[in-house]
Amino acid sequence: MYDSPVLNDRPHGSxxxxxxxxxxxxxxxxxxxxxILPMTARADDQDTIDYREHIMxxxxxxxxxxxxxxxxxxxxxxxxxxxxxxxxxxATAKSAFATKMAGGEAxxxxxxxxxxxxxxxDALAAATEDLANSSKGGDITAAASKVATLGCKGCHDVxxxxxx
Amino acid sequence: xxxxxxxxxxxxxxxxxxxxxxxxxxxVIDYREAVMKIFNEQTGALGQIASGVVxxxxxxxxxxxxxxxxxxxxKAFEPKVPGGEAxxxxxxxxxxxxxxxTEFAQxxxxxxxxxxxxxxxxxxxxxxxxxDDCKDCHDTYRQEKK
Numbered sequence: 537m538y539d540s541p542v543l544n545d546r547p548h549g550s551x552x553x554x555x556x557x558x559x560x561x562x563x564x565x566x567x568x569x570x571x572i573l574p575m576t577a578r579a580d581d582q583d584t585i586d587y588r589e590h591i592m593x594x595x596x597x598x599x600x601x602x603x604x605x606x607x608x609x610x611x612x613x614x615x616x617x618x619x620x621x622x623x624x625x626x627a628t629a630k631s632a633f634a635t636k637m638a639g640g641e642a643x644x645x646x647x648x649x650x651x652x653x654x655x656x657x658d659a660l661a662a663a664t665e666d667l668a669n670s671s672k673g674g675d676i677t678a679a680a681s682k683v684a685t686l687g688c689k690g691c692h693d694v695x696x697x698x699x700x
Numbered sequence: 701x702x703x704x705x706x707x708x709x710x711x712x713x714x715x716x717x718x719x720x721x722x723x724x725x726x727x728v729i730d731y732r733e734a735v736m737k738i739f740n741e742q743t744g745a746l747g748q749i750a751s752g753v754v755x756x757x758x759x760x761x762x763x764x765x766x767x768x769x770x771x772x773x774x775k776a777f778e779p780k781v782p783g784g785e786a787x788x789x790x791x792x793x794x795x796x797x798x799x800x801x802t803e804f805a806q807x808x809x810x811x812x813x814x815x816x817x818x819x820x821x822x823x824x825x826x827x828x829x830x831x832d833d834c835k836d837c838h839d840t841y842r843q844e845k846k
Contacts, residue, residue, distance in 0.1 A: 583753040590745040593737065594765065600734040609727040614772045621738065621765045628758045 585640040588632035591625055592641075598622040599688070606680040615679060619671040623664040630657040641697045649695075656691045663687065729784040732776040735769060736785075742766045743831065750824045760815045763823060766830075767805075767812035774801040785843045797841055804833045 601618040604610035633654075636647045646653050667682040745762050748754045780791045790797045807830050815823035 580753070583748060587745060587748050587754045590741040590748075594741040594745075597734040597737040597741065601731060604727060604731055604734075609724075610731045611775075613775065617768050617772055621768055624761050624765055628761055631757060 581637050581639060584635045584637040585642075588629075588642070589640055591629055591632045594625045595622055595629070595688075598625065599683075602679065602683060606676055606683055608676075612674050612676055615671050615674050615676065616668075619664070619668040619679065623661070623668040626657075626661045626664040629660070630654055633657070643695050643697055646695050653691075653695055656687065660687060660691070725781045725783065728779045728781040729786075732773075732786070733784050735773050735776045738769045739766065739773075739834070742769075743827075743834070746824075746827055749820075750827060756820050759820055759823060760812070763808070763812040763815040763827075767808040770805040770808040773805065774798055777801070787841050787843055790841050793841075797837070800833065800837045800841075804830070804837070807833055 598618050598621050601610065601614060602622065605612050605615050605618070633642070633646055638644045638647070663682070663686050667679060667686070670678045670682060742762050742765050745754075746759070746766070749756045749759055749762070777786070777790055777797070782788045782791075807826070811823060811826040811830055814826050
C-alpha cells in the first residue's frame with residue numbers, strides 16, 4: 537500500500553483528510569440510501585394495501601346491493617349478478633392478503649394468525665359460491681338465509697381495525 | 701286557532717306520508733352508488749395491474765366482475781331520482797345517457813372476453829377504451845366531488 541505512487545505523493549496529514557472526506561462521502565451515500573430506499577418500499581407497500589382494499593370494498597358494495605334486494609328495497613333482477621360478483625371477488629381475497637403488509641384496516645393479526653384468517657377466507661369463498669349458486673333463479677328467501685351466515689362480521693371483529 | 705290546528709295536523713300527515721317516499725329515494729341513490737362503487741374499485745384494481753404494481757393473476761376475474769356489473773348499471777338509473785353525484789341531466793338527456801351506458805356495457809363485455817381469450821396485453825388495450833367511456837360520461841353527467 538505504501539508503495540503506491542498515489543499515496544506516496546501525499547503527506548500523512550492530507551492522508552487523514554482524504555480518509556475523512558471518503559468517510560463523509562460514504563456516510564452521505566448511506567444516508568441517501570436510507571432515505572430513498574424506504575420511500576420506494578412505502579410505494580410498494582401502499583400498492584399492496586390499495587389492491588386488497590379494492591377487493592374488500594368491492595365485496596362491501598356487492599353486499600349493499602344484495603342486502604337491498606333481500607330487504608325488498610331494490611328489484612330482484614340483479615340478485616344473480618351481484619351474488620356471482622361477490623363470489624368471484626371473494627375467491628381473490630386470500631391472494632390479496634398473502635403479502636405480509638400491515639396497514640390500511642388490516643390488523644397485524646391477519647399474518648400472525650394466518651392459519652385462522654386464511655381458513656375464514658376459504659370459508660367465505662365457499663359460502664359466497666353457495667349463495668351465488670342458489671341465487672341463479674332469483675330466490676330471495678334462500679338468498680336471505682345464506683347472507684345471514686356469511687361470516688363477514690365475525691372476521692372483521694377479529695382482524696379489521698375499527699374504521700375511523 | 702282551530703284553523704291553525706287543522707293546518708298543522710294536515711301538514712304533519714303529509715310529512716309522515718312523504719317519509720317512506722324519501723326513504724325509498726335514498727334506497728335508489730344508495731343502490732346506484734353501490735353499482736358505481738364496484739366499477740370504481742374494479743377499475744382501480746385493473747389500473748394497478750396495468751401499471752405492473754400488483755400481479756395480474758386476477759385480471760380475468762376483475763374484467764368479468766366489471767362486465768357483469770355493467771349490465772345492471774343502466775337499470776339502476778331508470779328511477780328518476782336526482783341526488784348523490786348524479787346530475788339531473790341524466791334524465792333530461794336520457795337518450796344520450798342510456799346510449800353511453802349501453803356502450804360501456806358492451807365495451808366491458810368485450811373486455812372480459814378479450815381478457816379470457818387473448819390475455820393481458822389485449823385486455824389492457826381494451827381497458828383504455830373502457831376508461832375513456834367512463835371519463836366522457838362522468839364529465840357530462842356526474843357532479844364534481846366536493
